[in-house]
Amino acid sequence: KQEVTQIPAALSVPEGENLVLNCSFTDSAIYNLQWFRQDPGKGLTSLLLIQSSQREQTSGRLNASLDKSSGRSTLYIAASQPGDSATYLCAVDNTDKLIFGTGTRLQVFP
């Protein structure tokens, strides 16, 4: 059974810092991995999708890497801003279902 874990559960940093959010999964037989952002009381915003054959994806200040063999992905946020404050979820596509991690609550203060 696929299990997805995210570390840390919560993170509070000053504006401008570079951040690394971690995601680990137990079954490496995945189709893809997605990173999402969720603001309080809102739905999900897709940030990055990495296919199983890819090693990383970049979008603006965000960079996500994938190491299938070790069951890990990282989301790197450069030069963090208060507007980045949200919960970040990773999810793995395993047998056509998305299995979500527990999330990292990020707060970036001015």
Add this chain to the structure above:
Amino acid sequence: GAVVSQHPSRVICKSGTSVKIECRSLDFQATTMFWYRQFPKKSLMLMATSNEGSKATYEQGVEKDKFLINHASLTLSTLTVTSAHPEDSSFYICSATRLGGYNEQFFGPGTRLTVL
């Protein structure tokens, strides 16, 4: 592109009533739609997967007679919470995949259900 909408965004109902939530793909045809629920400060849990014109596949522990799913067209799926009780209060989110979309799921904005 790939916008998914949900209606209503928020609903409050009395215990024992039924509530219908709609999920629409606005600018693409959805081959598959998914329904999730999310409790406060918890992650999303998949409830069921539905394909247009066929019965939904429910996850273990999800009562199919309580959470009725209808996927009548390639752009619309509905979730009906029947005889709702306070423990059904939750945030319900749908998602959809599109043909040729590498299984990428596009999520709706969610529906907050409160059962009094």
